[in-house]
Amino acid sequence: MTMDDYFYNGELMKCYEAAKQVSSGQEKELADKYIALLKEYDFATYPKPASIVVSQEEERADESYSSSDLVAEIRAIKDEAEFTRRVKELEEIAKLGTVDKKAQSFFTQGELFLFAHHYNESVHCFKQAVKESPNKALYWGITGQTMHRFGWMPFDALGYLEQAIQLDPTNARWKWNKALVLIQLAKDLQMAPFIANAAITLEEAITLCGEHQRSLKDAIQSTLDNMDSYVFE
Structure with missing residues (x-):
């Protein structure tokens, strides 16, 4: 995936890390812009999870x-x-x-x-x-x-939600929240890739809901059904 792909999918830490790897060429200007933007939101100083598998709460x-x-x-x-x-x-x-x-x-x-x-x-x-x-x-x-x-600013929220999903990729709630932030960005910035990725994330979140999560599943489905009205109201 490219830096843009990561950015519009709300994977800002991955975007930041990818941008740091660009040292020259046509992408350098774009990489520098991403680095400057994300440093403003403290991505350079985020706590680092250890590279071990930890059992997460359900x-x-x-x-x-x-x-x-x-x-x-x-x-x-x-x-x-x-x-x-x-x-x-x-x-x-x-x-x-x-x-x-x-x-x-x-x-x-x-x-x-x-x-x-x-x-x-x-x-x-x-x-x-x-x-x-x-x-x-x-x-x-x-x-x-x-x-x-x-x-808080959407990029603040997305940074923390991205890490939650990275650690617990089967948690439907964190994906739902990520989609809500992407929808907010699509509304604020009028950029279509945010809303497209929000829709994909909501579909993923629905499939991850357990049998005991009926209310959460209904809330996610409602967000998906009404997504366009949130953005274009």
Whole structure:
């Protein structure tokens, strides 16, 4: 695939890496433009997943993950003092815990901020979780999803979603979110390749949905059915 192919398919890290390999010739000018653009979105400093196979969490029928169980437990606390104590405990773990516990703490804090509608703080915590544990697709995916839903630039969101899909290519939700960002880019920039790749990604996402993911499958199908109206409204 060419740099353009990667770019319009939302595979921005692959585009960035391909551009870095161009040292001369007619493509050098284009490569330099991609490098300059993607450096603005911190692609040069992304955490690097280790080259090992890691078992990824599967989305459950209620659209949650096992990593979210602690969030549900803390949110169920009615006593304000106990709630505050648990949050402070999370903050201490984020400072002093093992790598995995730090990552889980940041993820939990990120979800708590998300429920409280503090989106900047939420994304900050999710990014910290990625930094601590870059092999966990959930952390990348939830970061990209949150960015897209709450006003970050499309290239920011796509970068994180790309890594989530790279780590967990059978997760339909991350592909759906990637398609939503591609649709947004097609609308904003009026570039047809984005919408064409969004359609392909949505078809892939539908086929990846498990029997227990009926609501997700319906949402993806609705996006596919109404895609043109999103772009050309």
